[in-house]
Amino acid sequence: MPYVLGMDIGSTSTAAAVARWRGGTWARPEVVPLDADSAVVPSVLHLSPDGSLRVGEPGADDGSRTTRDFVGRLGDDVPLVLGGEACPPQTLIAELAAWVVERVSAREGGLAEAVVLSHPAGWGPHRRELLHRALWDLDLRNVTLLPRPVAVAESHAARGFPGTTAAVYALGGTTFEAALVRRDPRGTYETFGLPQGLPAVGGGDFDEALAEHVRTVLGRELAGAEGRDGHPTPRELLAECDRAKRELTVGTETDVVLALSTGAVRVPVTRARFEDLIRPTVQATVDLLVRAVHSAGLTPAQLDGVLLAGGSTRIPVVRELLAAAFPVPVEVEPDPQLTAATGAALAAGQVVSPRPRRPVPPPRSAPVSGGGPAVPARQPTAHDQALPGVPPPRPPVRIAPLHLPKASRLALARGRGRDG
Numbered sequence: 001m002p003y004v005l006g007m008d009i010g011s012t013s014t015a016a017a018v019a020r021w022r023g024g025t026w027a028r029p030e031v032v033p034l035d036a037d038s039a040v041v042p043s044v045l046h047l048s049p050d051g052s053l054r055v056g057e058p059g060a061d062d063g064s065r066t067t068r069d070f071v072g073r074l075g076d077d078v079p080l081v082l083g084g085e086a087c088p089p090q091t092l093i094a095e096l097a098a099w100v101v102e103r104v105s106a107r108e109g110g111l112a113e114a115v116v117l118s119h120p121a122g123w124g125p126h127r128r129e130l131l132h133r134a135l136w137d138l139d140l141r142n143v144t145l146l147p148r149p150v151a152v153a154e155s156h157a158a159r160g161f162p163g164t165t166a167a168v169y170a171l172g173g174t175t176f177e178a179a180l181v182r183r184d185p186r187g188t189y190e191t192f193g194l195p196q197g198l199p200a201v202g203g204g205d206f207d208e209a210l211a212e213h214v215r216t217v218l219g220r221e222l223a224g225a226e227g228r229d230g231h232p233t234p235r236e237l238l239a240e241c242d243r244a245k246r247e248l249t250v251g252t253e254t255d256v257v258l259a260l261s262t263g264a265v266r267v268p269v270t271r272a273r274f275e276d277l278i279r280p281t282v283q284a285t286v287d288l289l290v291r292a293v294h295s296a297g298l299t300p301a302q303l304d305g306v307l308l309a310g311g312s313t314r315i316p317v318v319r320e321l322l323a324a325a326f327p328v329p330v331e332v333e334p335d336p337q338l339t340a341a342t343g344a345a346l347a348a349g350q351v352v353s354p355r356p357r358r359p360v361p362p363p364r365s366a367p368v369s370g371g372g373p374a375v376p377a378r379q380p381t382a383h384d385q386a387l388p389g390v391p392p393p394r395p396p397v398r399i400a401p402l403h404l405p406k407a408s409r410l411a412l413a414r415g416r417g418r419d420g
Helices: 089-108 125-137 148-158 203-221 234-248 271-295 316-325 336-352
Strands: 003-009 013-022 044-047 053-055 066-068 080-082 085-087 115-119 143-147 165-171 176-183 189-198 253-260 263-270 305-309 412-416
Touching: 003 089, 003 148, 003 336, 013 089, 013 336, 044 089, 053 089, 066 080, 080 089, 085 089, 089 125, 115 125, 115 148, 115 336, 125 143, 143 148, 143 336, 148 165, 148 176, 148 189, 148 305, 148 336, 165 271, 165 316, 176 271, 189 271, 203 234, 203 253, 203 263, 203 271, 234 253, 234 263, 234 271, 263 271, 271 316, 305 316, 305 336
Parallel strands: 003 115, 053 412, 115 143, 165 305
Antiparallel strands: 003 013, 044 053, 044 066, 080 085, 165 176, 176 189, 253 263
């Protein structure tokens, strides 16, 4: 059955969704499980001794053969070093994308008609061109790059969001993005205004805040002993705090449980206490979103809604502070960690079968800037020329075939790190 693929490669996790052709239209996207235990897989690559790259957290690692958070390094002049070998970030992103394409094609029994990969709103032509070339080198030649806020808006629109102009609040594991979107004449979304971001703020900071609270409570019992025999390592402590954080998104209290040399200890934590710990950081992200709105010549009341994405937006205090700053609906999907991937799959269907033009109400903004079609056949590169006020051409209906990637210099293993 023909299908299209949407991918979201985030700083901490990667998700994918497919939309299948049924009854003369593209059906609602379905998330593709990338891990046996989860719909997402960690955005982590591990270089095995045989030279292959494996996806996901390794069982054991000396630290020099595993790389994380390489998405945020795209555009850096200094490459990452993995197992003593220089690896440009765009190559690592392309390798992970190739792994997703291959995994999905094996599951679906064939290749996708089109692929859309979301990317941060702040990426300019240079970064997009770097990634396009890396994808091309792996024979991924029908991949459309789409700003993540557009993918988020497409997903919310498919679930019934009727608005024309919205703010997108995306809070992930280690990054935060604030951007504005509006409907274009085709009924799809485009970005406008100036995106804002905090590259080192996300759910990981919330885990660290809770870990510091645990260290304070346990005092000498834990101080300076992390990683020693009989004590949890710093990574193990953060993992336990991440588990507790997730429980507090639905419950009002939980325990952080640690195994010490003296036995198991429990540190009770209430949701109220946890939210007090992270409230200043969350407020900073909300303030940045308000700034993005004002920079576009709008006020929060002029928006039709605030659209949420990213796993960290499950935390109730996020919606609480957004509702206090924005007198408009604050929309969040059941699993916001998958919102961008499902929106990318919806956009991939538009690449193959573009929507007809339809009249839309004019945006309520005064000055606007930037923006392009919600789903261009190819993102503009540094060599492209755009005429002011003239929209780029519509995506073509005929799509070049997607080929499975050739063996690269760092051959990507089919299995995850722990799968052997």
